[in-house]
Amino acid sequence: MPDYSKIDVPEVLSYVFYPRDESGPCPKYAFDHFIPVAETVALHCRFYEQDKDNSRPWILYFHGNGEVVSDYDETALFYFKYGLNLAVVDYRGYGKSNGTPTIADMSRDSRRVYESVKAALAGRGLRDDLWVMGRSLGSVSALAIAFEQGAGINGLIIESGFPSISSLIVRHGIATPGMDLDTITRECLDMVRSITVPTLIIHGEYDTLVPPDEAETILETIGSAQKDLLMIPGATHNDIMFVGLRQYMEAIKKFVDSTSPGR
Numbered sequence: 001m002p003d004y005s006k007i008d009v010p011e012v013l014s015y016v017f018y019p020r021d022e023s024g025p026c027p028k029y030a031f032d033h034f035i036p037v038a039e040t041v042a043l044h045c046r047f048y049e050q051d052k053d054n055s056r057p058w059i060l061y062f063h064g065n066g067e068v069v070s071d072y073d074e075t076a077l078f079y080f081k082y083g084l085n086l087a088v089v090d091y092r093g094y095g096k097s098n099g100t101p102t103i104a105d106m107s108r109d110s111r112r113v114y115e116s117v118k119a120a121l122a123g124r125g126l127r128d129d130l131w132v133m134g135r136s137l138g139s140v141s142a143l144a145i146a147f148e149q150g151a152g153i154n155g156l157i158i159e160s161g162f163p164s165i166s167s168l169i170v171r172h173g174i175a176t177p178g179m180d181l182d183t184i185t186r187e188c189l190d191m192v193r194s195i196t197v198p199t200l201i202i203h204g205e206y207d208t209l210v211p212p213d214e215a216e217t218i219l220e221t222i223g224s225a226q227k228d229l230l231m232i233p234g235a236t237h238n239d240i241m242f243v244g245l246r247q248y249m250e251a252i253k254k255f256v257d258s259t260s261p262g263r
Contacts, residue, residue: 001144002187004103006180007169009207015163015174016137017101019093024070029080030035034096035089035116037109040143044069044096045089045117048076048224049126057256059131059157060117060145061088062110062138070093076243082253087121089113103140103165110141111148131256133157136210137235140165143188146195155198156224157252160207160237162214163221164188171211189221200255204235226259 026032029050034042041242046069050056061077063072072088079086091106092099099105114130121128131154134142140160146156162168166181166188175181199222203215212231219229230251241248 001147002164002184002191004140004165004184006253007166007184008102008104009176009179011174012169012178013102016103017091017093018124019091019101020066020068021095022068022070022071023095030073030076031094032117033120035113035125037092037112040090041091042097043089043100043109043113044094045087045113045120046070046072046147047120048072048079048086048088050080050083050085054126055081056077056085056127057154057260058085058087058117058121058127059133059252059256060114061086061089062134062141064136064138064160067135070095072220075241078241078249079252082249082254084256087117088250089117092150096100105135107140107144110144112154113141114145114149129154129261131155131157131259133159133252134158135162136161143192143195146197146199147191150197153197154261155200155255156195157200157202157255158215158218159202159220160204160210160240161201162210163192163218167214168210181225192221193223196223198255199224199228200251201227201229202232202240202251203229204232204237204240204243206235207237207240208238227257228255252263254261
């Protein structure tokens with residue numbers, strides 16, 4: 001696992017994280033769950049469940065750096081139309097989660113999130129096999145789970161993501177003197193190379209925040225035998241889902257169906 005503590009410096013953290021304490025009321029089609037990750041820190045996770053149908057697959061979703069759980073109160077409805085349930089988790093300091101976000105904690109916390117989400121689903125008698133999805137910054141958490149859990153998840157979805165955060169640090173000019181980014185890159189690529197679960201990568205053709213070559217590097221590097229890249233024509237970083245909504249959702253639905261147990 002990469003040692004992200006090496007880059008948890010103020011210049012990087014102030015660029016990477018944009019925490020908001022907004023948190024709307026829980027919709028009637030959802031339930032809230034809190035995940036202890038440290039002695040005084042708990043993360044907020046919201047489970048969006050359609051029709052209380054325990055046969056519907058669940059996607060554990062890690063959002064982008066400027067988003068919070070309640071931003072997905074309406075987005076989850078698009079997943080419902082494709083027969084998918086969504087569990088979205090906030091990082092430290094976001095929404096109803098307390099604490100202060102760092103990249104190292106974000107990666108470490110992903111294990112507890114995975115374990116707690118699995119237990120919460122099982123405790124409610126819901127389907128507890130999981131697909132894990134990371135959007136943008138959320139790819140850090142999603143890749144960590146795919147690396148650590150292996151066959152414990154059904155599949156991995158990376159949207160607008162990257163294999164190593166060090167390339168973004170360089171690209172956006174926020175590296176500091178003495179920062180060992182080569183080591184972070186090597187550790188990240190070694191991790192990605194070790195991931196063998198089925199993988200779907202989705203990216204916007206005109207993404208300038210996380211350019212498409214990041215998606216292509218994931219595709220080329222990841223050790224999965226079943227892997228695919230969907231490039232959404234005309235899409236940028238923040239409009240990707242809605243520019244290519246049908247392609248986007250149909251690709252996720254097809255991927256989940258193809259990697260469901262018994263298929």
